[in-house]
Amino acid sequence: MTVRWGRDGPGFLMDLDRAAPETLGRQLQEQLRAAVRSGRLRPGERLPSSRRLAQQLGISRGLVVGAYEQLxxxxxxxxxxxAGTRVAASVTAARRRPLPRPGGARPGGGAPDPVEFAYGIPDLASFPMGDWTWALAEAARTVPAAHLGDDADAGxxxxxxxxxxxxxxxxxxCAAPADAVVVGGFRHGLxxxxxxxxRRGITHLALEDPGPREHDRIALRAGLGVVPVxxxxxxxxxARLRASPARAVLVTPAHQCPTGALLSPERRRELVAWAEEVDGLILEDDYDAEFRYDRRPVGSLQGLAPDRVVALGSVSKTLAPAIKIGWVLAPPEYVPAVLEEKRLTSRGVPVLDQLALARLVESGRFDRHLRRMRTLYAARRDALAEALGGALPGLPLxxxxxxxxALLRLPPGTREAAVVAAxxxxxxxxRGLGDYLVPAGRPGDRPPGPLGPALVLGFGNVNESRIRRGVRALAEALAETRAGDPAGAAGPGPAGGGTGAPPVRQVY
Structure with missing residues (x-):
């Protein structure tokens, strides 16, 4: 239950550092965001008036007004x-329990809000709550009573x-509705x-190496052998896939996880030819295909070879992971077996949520949300590239x-785990690239093959000011690592000196 403070409510303790490089306005915004995320300010709680907070902090009222407007x-x-300014009710889903932060405390005892370059998390604050509420209401208003029983196996x-x-x-x-099975998100579908x-006699599943985390564990639990490629x-x-015993492979062709590579046209054709030769199957994780910036869109592998490809998708990265809806688009001969497996392991996805998603997409509101997010993510991508170009020149992104x-390539010999800890x-x-090697559980210091040491930087749920702050900290962490192990981290970095590394470049 939210406390309903009368009038202006009590003040709010904050400490602005006038000696810090960040402006007072930016510090104010960051501390307010941190307060909301950590639960110091709860949904529905009233903030002090702009005049009162400005007086308390000894700053101009305009800075407070600007911070309130930005948030x-x-x-x-x-x-x-x-009624004044309150914490929005919709931010509840975006709050996270703060992690313990040894070191790095602010002067005065407060721990800084962490910058999390988390892979696979969209901007949670941008979830289209109004559109989703509308779609749910439309679904509830129009659903026939008969549809409120058990859902059809396929959804x-x-x-x-x-x-x-x-x-x-x-x-x-080129999938038809009869080829589709609705599941509870990508992982359930996989x-x-x-x-x-x-159950159809395939004994080995090939996985991209490095590749998405824990997919090897899912395969092993099903009794399949895992082949890193x-x-x-x-x-x-x-070519390496052909030399393996696998007859099925899981790929992320539109934007490889975690390297960001695009499966080339030649490799796409070779992959389909391999599936035909071994009577095999390609599992296509089509994530990130909606968010492209500097290249023309590429079609799904499923359209290229519908009899050899199972396409798996979800709305975890386009809307939010909390919307547990995904789909499997399978060749017709596989659909009955997929349905049987789903029926025996799950009661399906809530019907009203399914109908709401269908209404959201059909109405055009889903596409409108994607267009807005492309603009947002493009700005964050540019901020990341600009910040890294200034703080860590010479390191390929x-x-x-x-x-x-994106993938930040570190100087040869750098210990990923040491940089991550710093x-x-x-x-x-x-996370370091070593965390994505197959099988799971390899130590983070193990060299990740020909790609070399690297950091995986997710920027979907990190705003531009936090990106810049995080990059500064990464530059300091790399400098600390190099200073502690100067013989093991040759190449460019914040400490300066000769590099012998390639010039600043961004590979798109």
Missing amino acids: GAEGYLAAEKG SPWLREVVTSYHRRLRAG TVVVATLA PVDDHGLDV TGLAAGCH ARRRSVVV
Whole structure:
């Protein structure tokens, strides 16, 4: 229950550092965001008036008004006429329990709000709550009572029609509604499909190496052997795949996780030819295809070879992970087995949520949200590239043509785990490329093959000011690591000196 403070409510303790390089206005915004995220300010709580807070902090009222307006635009605050400024109710889903931060405390004892370069998380504050509420209301208003019983095994016929039509129009696919199965998100879909493969006699699943985390564990739990296949700047190495015992492979062709590589046209053709030769199957994780910036869109592999490709998708990265809806688009011969596996492991996805998603997409509001997010993510991508170009010149930044993550290549010999730990001490959370090697559990210091040491920088849920702060901390972390192990980290970096490294470049 939210405390309903009368009038202006109590003040709010903050400490602005006038000696810091950041402006007072930016410090004020950051501290207010941190207060909302950590729960110091709760949804519905009233903030001090701009005049009172300005007096308390000894700053101009304009700075406070500007901070309130900025956080209002980001969805953290809501201004009500005659009722002052309050924390918006919609930010509840974006709050996270703050992680312990050894070191890095602010003067005065407060811990700084962490910068998390998390892979795979969209901007949670931009979730289209109004549109989603409208779609849910429309679904509840129009759903026949008979549809409130157990859902059909394959999911809502309307959503399957909408998903396959959207996939045909936007991804050049060719699936029919009868080929679609609605599942509870990507991971549920992958679990169902992998179990189906095992029951149809496939013994090994090939995975991109490096690749998405924990997919090897899902395959092993289903009884499949796991075959790591290297990835380079052109995507999966199909020649290495041919030499393996695998008859199924999981790929991220539109924006490889985590390298950001695009599967080249030649590799796409080779991959389909491989599937035909071994009577195999390609599992296509089509994530990040909606967010592209510097290249023309590429079609889904499913449209290229519908009898050899299972396309898996979800709205986790386009809307939010909390909307647990995904889909499997399978060749007709596989659909009955996928349905049986789903029926025995899940009661399906809530019907009203399925109908709401179908209404959201069909109405055009989903596309409007995607257009808005492309603009937002493009600005964050540019901020990341600019900040890294200034703080860590000479280090290649790759995978920026699409999606919401990039790969920062570190100097040869750098210990990823040491950089990650040094960043953590500065309240910056980031993963090294070694964390994405197959199988799971390899130590972070293990050299990640020909790609070399690197950091995976997700920028979907990090605003531009926090990106800049995080990059400064990463530069300090790399400098600390190099100073502690000067013989093991040759190349460019914030400490200066001769580099012998390639010039500043961004590979899109």
